[in-house]
Amino acid sequence: MDYFLELFLGGLTRGSxxxxxxxxxxxxxxxxxxxxFAHGEIYMIGAFTALIxxxxxxxxxxxxxxxxxxxxxxAIVYSCAYGVTMEKIAYKPLRHSTRLAPLISAIGxxxxxxxxVLLAQTSDFLPxxxxxxxxxxxxxxxxxxxxxxxxIILTTFGVMVLLTLLIKFTRIGKAMRATAQDRTMAMxxxxxxNRVISMTFIIGSSMAAIGGVLIASHIGQINFYxxxxxxxxxxxxxxxxxxxxxPGAVLGSLVLGWTESFATGYISSDYExxxxxxxxxxxxxxxxxxxxxxxxTQKV
Amino acid sequence: MWKFFSLDEIKKSLLMALWFIFLTFPIMVIRVxxxxxxxxxxxxxxxxxGAGAFFLSFLWRYFLEYKNPAPSKPADDAAVSRSxxxxxxxxxxxxxxxxxxxxxxxxxxxxxxxxSYQVNIMTTALIYVVLGLGLNIVVGLxxxxxxxxxxxxxxxxxxxALLNLHFGLSFWICLPIGAALAALFGILLGxxxxxxxxxxxxxxxxxxxEIIRLVLENWNDFSKxxxxxxxxxxxxxxxxxxxxxxxxxxxxxxxxxxxxxxIMVVSRLRNSRIxxxxxxxxxDEIACQAMGxxxxxxxxxxxxxxxxxxxxxxxxxxxxxxxxxxxxxxFLESAIILSIVVLGGMGSIIGVIASAFIxxxxxxxxxxxxxxxxxxxxxxxxxxxxxxxxxxxxxVRQTYRFKGLQENKEGD
Amino acid sequence: MSAVLTxxxxxxxxxxxxxxxxxxxxxxxxxxxxxxxxxxxxxxTLFNCITGLYKPTGGDILAIPPGGxxxxxxxxxxxxxxxxxxxxxxxxxxxxxxxxxxxxxxIGRHCRTNSKILxxxxxxxxxxxxxxxIVAFSYxxxxxxxxxxxxxxxxxxxxxxxxxxxxIARALATEPFLLLLDEPAAGMNPHETRELDDLITRIQxxxxxxxxxxxxxxxxxxxxxxxxxxxxxGKEIAVGTPLEIRGNPRVIEAYLGEEAHA
Numbered sequence: 008m009d010y011f012l013e014l015f016l017g018g019l020t021r022g023s024x025x026x027x028x029x030x031x032x033x034x035x036x037x038x039x040x041x042x043x044f045a046h047g048e049i050y051m052i053g054a055f056t057a058l059i060x061x062x063x064x065x066x067x068x069x070x071x072x073x074x075x076x077x078x079x080x081x082a083i084v085y086s087c088a089y090g091v092t093m094e095k096i097a098y099k100p101l102r103h104s105t106r107l108a109p110l111i112s113a114i115g116x117x118x119x120x121x122x123x124v125l126l127a128q129t130s131d132f133l134p135x136x137x138x139x140x141x142x143x144x145x146x147x148x149x150x151x152x153x154x155x156x157x158x159i160i161l162t163t164f165g166v167m168v169l170l171t172l173l174i175k176f177t178r179i180g181k182a183m184r185a186t187a188q189d190r191t192m193a194m195x196x197x198x199x200x201n202r203v204i205s206m207t208f209i210i211g212s213s214m215a216a217i218g219g220v221l222i223a224s225h226i227g228q229i230n231f232y233x234x235x236x237x238x239x240x241x242x243x244x245x246x247x248x249x250x251x252x253x254p255g256a257v258l259g260s261l262v263l264g265w266t267e268s269f270a271t272g273y274i275s276s277d278y279e280x281x282x283x284x285x286x287x288x289x290x291x292x293x294x295x296x297x298x299x300x301x302x303x304t305q306k307v
Numbered sequence: 308m309w310k311f312f313s314l315d316e317i318k319k320s321l322l323m324a325l326w327f328i329f330l331t332f333p334i335m336v337i338r339v340x341x342x343x344x345x346x347x348x349x350x351x352x353x354x355x356x357g358a359g360a361f362f363l364s365f366l367w368r369y370f371l372e373y374k375n376p377a378p379s380k381p382a383d384d385a386a387v388s389r390s391x392x393x394x395x396x397x398x399x400x401x402x403x404x405x406x407x408x409x410x411x412x413x414x415x416x417x418x419x420x421x422x423s424y425q426v427n428i429m430t431t432a433l434i435y436v437v438l439g440l441g442l443n444i445v446v447g448l449x450x451x452x453x454x455x456x457x458x459x460x461x462x463x464x465x466x467x468a469l470l471n472l473h474f475g476l477s478f479w480i481c482l483p484i485g486a487a488l489a490a491l492f493g494i495l496l497g498x499x500x501x502x503x504x505x506x507x508x509x510x511x512x513x514x515x516x517e518i519i520r521l522v523l524e525n526w527n528d529f530s531k532x533x534x535x536x537x538x539x540x541x542x543x544x545x546x547x548x549x550x551x552x553x554x555x556x557x558x559x560x561x562x563x564x565x566x567x568x569x570i571m572v573v574s575r576l577r578n579s580r581i582x583x584x585x586x587x588x589x590x591d592e593i594a595c596q597a598m599g600x601x602x603x604x605x606x607x608x609x610x611x612x613x614x615x616x617x618x619x620x621x622x623x624x625x626x627x628x629x630x631x632x633x634x635x636x637x638f639l640e641s642a643i644i645l646s647i648v649v650l651g652g653m654g655s656i657i658g659v660i661a662s663a664f665i666x667x668x669x670x671x672x673x674x675x676x677x678x679x680x681x682x683x684x685x686x687x688x689x690x691x692x693x694x695x696x697x698x699x700x701x702x703v704r705q706t707y708r709f710k711g712l713q714e715n716k717e718g719d
Numbered sequence: 720m721s722a723v724l725t726x727x728x729x730x731x732x733x734x735x736x737x738x739x740x741x742x743x744x745x746x747x748x749x750x751x752x753x754x755x756x757x758x759x760x761x762x763x764t765l766f767n768c769i770t771g772l773y774k775p776t777g778g779d780i781l782a783i784p785p786g787g788x789x790x791x792x793x794x795x796x797x798x799x800x801x802x803x804x805x806x807x808x809x810x811x812x813x814x815x816x817x818x819x820x821x822x823x824x825x826i827g828r829h830c831r832t833n834s835k836i837l838x839x840x841x842x843x844x845x846x847x848x849x850x851x852x853i854v855a856f857s858y859x860x861x862x863x864x865x866x867x868x869x870x871x872x873x874x875x876x877x878x879x880x881x882x883x884x885x886x887i888a889r890a891l892a893t894e895p896f897l898l899l900l901d902e903p904a905a906g907m908n909p910h911e912t913r914e915l916d917d918l919i920t921r922i923q924x925x926x927x928x929x930x931x932x933x934x935x936x937x938x939x940x941x942x943x944x945x946x947x948x949x950x951x952x953g954k955e956i957a958v959g960t961p962l963e964i965r966g967n968p969r970v971i972e973a974y975l976g977e978e979a980h981a
Contacts, residue, residue: 579850
C-alpha cells in the first residue's frame with residue numbers, strides 16, 4: 008500500500024509539472040493553432056536562469072528565502088522575454104502561411120535554443136541547488152513523499168486557480184477566449200489580437216518557468232536537453248486531454264503522470280519514455296480529439 | 308534601401324540591441340560552476356550580442372519588407388522574375404547538359420583526386436542525398452510532415468547489422484531486405500496514423516522515432532543496447548579481396564549508383580499518375596479525394612516509399628561505419644534530414660541534392676564551425692520558413708507542348 | 720426518362736442542429752436541375768452528403784449510372800462516389816494552386832487510369848501510352864472550357880472566372896454521368912455568367928451529362944434549369960419547372976422575399 012501511495016504521489020508530482028508545461032501548449036494552440044514545439048525549451052531556459060541567478064545570489068551572500076523568490080522571479084521574467092521574442096521572430100511573420108511552416112519554424116527554434124544553451128553554458132549536467140525548504144512535519148513520511156513534492160503539487164494547484172480566475176474574469180482573459188473562438192471576429196469587435204497572442208505566450212512561459220524551477224530543484228540537476236523530453240511529454244498530455252482545452256490539459260497531465268509512475272513502478276523503468284510515447288500514439292489513433300476535446304467537422 | 312538608415316531605423320536597431328543584451332545576459336554573460344561556487348563573467352559576449360543584434364535587425368527588417376512589399380508598389384512582377392531566374396537557368400537544356408556532364412566527370416574522378424578521408428565524407432554526403440530524396444517524397448511531395456524518419460533509417464541499419472551478426476547474411480542480400488523491412492515498418496506505422504491531421508501526424512511520427520530508438524537502447528538481448536554492434540563487414544565483390552582504401556572507394560561508387568537510382572526513381576515518380584496524386588493531396592486533401600483519389604492508399608504509398616529509401620540509406624550507413632549504436636538515430640538526425648528537404652525546396656530534386664551537400668559538407672570542411680552546426684541548422688529552419696518557405700529551388704512543374712497551341716512556350 | 724440520382728428522406732444532424740431534414744430529390748437523365756434557397760438552407764450540406772464528405776444521419780442516396788444498377792452511396796468515401804460517376808465543384812474554389820492548369824485536370828483522370836509505382840519507374844510502353852492519353856484527354860477538356868492558353872500556368876495565377884471553369888474541367892475529367900456544381904457563377908461578372916450558361920448547356924447536350932447545381936443567380940437558374948428544388952431551413956419547400964417556381968408564393972416569400980429585402 009505504501010508503495011502504491013508513493014507511486015500515486017510521484018505520479019501526481021509528475022502530472023503537476025506536465026500540467027504547468029502542457030497549459031502553455033494548449034493555450035497557444037487554442038489561440039493560433041500552432042504546436043509550439045519550442046515551448047519545452049522555454050521551461051529549460053527558465054530552469055537555467057534560476058540556476059544562474061541562485062548561484063550568483065548565493066555567492067553574494069543572500070539568504071535561502073530571498074534566493075528562492077528572486078530566482079523564481081528572474082526565471083519567470085526571462086522565460087516570458089524569450090517566449091515573446093520567439094513569437095515575434097519565428098511565428099508572427101508566418102501567421103498567414105501554410106500549416107506546416109510555423110511547425111518547422113518551431114522545430115528550428117527548439118534546436119536553436121538547445122544548442123544556444125549548450126554552447127553558451129555546458130553540455131554537462133549541472134547540480135541544481137535545492138531551493139525548496141524541507142518541511143519537518145513530513146519527516147516521518149519521507150519514504151512516501153518528499154517536501155519538494157508537496158511544494159510542487161500545492162504550487163501547481165495555486166497556479167491553476169489563478170489561471171482559471173484570470174481567464175474567467177479579467178478583460179484579457181475574455182479577449183483570449185474570444186480570440187480562441189474566432190480570431191477574425193474578435194479582431195472586428197476590437198480585440199487587439201497581437202496583444203492577446205503576446206499575453207498567451209507570457210502566461211504560458213511563466214507557468215513553464217515555474218515548472219522548470221520546481222522540477223529542477225526536486226530532481227537536483229539540469230542540462231540543456233531537459234526541455235525537449237519534458238516538452239514532448241507535456242504535449243502528449245495536452246493532446247491526451249484534448250488540445251485547446253484547459254481542463255483537458257490538466258486532466259491529461261495527471262493521467263500521463265500516473266501512467267508513467269505506475270508503469271515504471273510495476274513494470275520496468277527502462278521503458279519510461281516508451282510508455283509515454285506509446286500512450287500518445289494509441290490515444291491519437293483511437294481518440295484523435297483527446298479526452299475532453301471536441302471532434303470538429305471540417306467546413307467545406 | 309536608404310530609408311533603412313534613417314534616424315528612426317537606427318533607433319529601432321538600438322532598441323533591438325538593448326533588448327537582446329538583456330535577453331542573453333544570464334546565459335551568454337554569466338557562467339557558473341555550482342560545484343566550486345565560481346562565477347565567470349564574459350563581458351565580451353555582451354558586446355558581441357549587442358553589435359550582432361544591432362546589424363541583424365537592419366537586415367531582418369529589410370528582408371521582411373523585401374518579402375512583403377507594401378501593397379502600393381507594383382513589385383509583384385519583379386518578384387516573379389527574381390525567383391524565376393535560377394530555375395529558368397536550370398531548365399535551359401544547354402546549361403543543364405553541361406552541368407550534368409561536369410558533375411559526372413567530377414564524381415567519377417573524385418576518388419582518384421582526393422584522399423580516402425575525403426572519399427568517406429563524400430560517401431556520407433551521398434547517403435544524406437538519398438535520405439533527403441526519400442523524405443522529400445513524404446514531406447515535399449505528399450506534404451506529410453514525418454519527424455520520425457530516422458526510425459526507418461535505424462530499421463535499415465539494424466537489419467543489416469543483426470542479419471549479418473546472427474545469420475551471416477551478406478550486404479547484397481541485406482540491402483533489399485533492409486529496404487523491405489523499412490517499407491513494412493512504414494506501412495505498419497502509416498496505417499493507423501495517416502488519418503491524423505498534419506501537425507498531429509508530425510508528433511506521432513516523432514514519438515514513433517523515439518520509441519524505436521529507446522527500444523534499441525534498452526532491449527539488450529536483441530540489439531546489444533547502447534554499446535551497439537561492431538564489426539559490420541563492408542560490402543565487397545565475392546572472390547575479390549579489397550584493401551581498406553579500395554573498399555571505401557568501392558562503397559563510394561556504390562553510393563553514387565544508389566543516389567543515381569534514387570534520383571531516377573523520384574524524378575519519374577514525380578511526374579507520374581501517383582506523383583501527381585501526392586502533390587494534389589498536399590495541395591488540398593478534400594478536393595483531391597473528391598476528384599477520385601484514394602487518400603489512405605496514396606498517403607500509405609508515399610510513406611512506405613519514403614521509408615524504403617531510409618532503409619537502404621541505413622544499410623549503407625551500417626556498411627560504411629562498420630559500427631552502429633542507437634546514438635546515431637536520434638531526433639536530431641531526423642531534423643537534419645528535414646532541414647535538407649526544407650532548405651532544398653519541398654519537392655525539388657536538384658534543390659535537395661544541393662542542400663544535402665551544403666548541410667553535410669560545409670560543417671565538415673569548416674571545422675571551426677562544426678560545433679555551431681546544430682545551432683545553424685535551427686536558425687536555418689526558422690530563417691527559411693520566414694523568408695523563403697519554398698526553399699532554394701521553388702516548385703518547378705513539367706510543361707507540355709501542344710500542336711494546336713500557337714503561343715511560344717519555352718520547352719521543358 | 721430514368722433517374723440518375725434519387726434521394727429519399729435524407730437527414731443530416733450536426734450535434735443538435737438539423738442541417739438537412741428529410742429531403743427528397745431526384746435528377747433524371749439529361750436534366751439540368753437547380754437547387755436554390757436562402758443562405759444556410761442546407762444546400763451545400765446536401766452536396767457534401769451526396770459526394771461522401773459527410774456521412775448522412777438518415778435516409779438514402781441512390782446513384783443510378785445510365786444502363787447500370789442503382790447503388791446506395793451514403794457512407795461511401797468521396798473517391799468511391801467519384802468512381803461511381805458523380806463529380807463536383809466547390810463553392811469556395813478548391814484547385815491545386817501549385818500545380819499547372821493541365822495537371823489539375825489530369826488529377827481528374829486518376830480514378831479512370833491505373834498505372835502503378837512500378838510502371839511509373841520503368842516507364843514501360845503501357846504507362847507511356849496511358850500518360851499520353853491522360854494528357855490528350857485533359858487538354859481536350861481544357862479546350863472545351865477555353866483554357867487551352869493557360870495549360871502550363873499555375874492554377875493559382877488564373878483569374879477568378881477561369882478558376883471556376885478549370886474546376887468544371889477537372890470534374891469532367893473523371894467522366895461523370897452527374898455533375899454537381901456548387902455556385903458556379905459566384906463572383907463572376909455578367910459576361911462570364913453568360914459564358915457559363917452556355918458552357919453548362921453544352922456540357923449537358925454534347926457530353927450527355929446530367930447536372931445538379933446550387934446557384935444564387937436567378938437569371939442563370941431560370942435560363943438553364945429543367946426543374947428547380949427549393950430548400951429553406953434544411954427542408955425542401957417546393958419543386959417544379961422554372962415557371963412554376965417563379966409563381967410559387969411560398970418560394971417568393973422564403974427566397975425571393977429575402978432577395979428583395981437585401
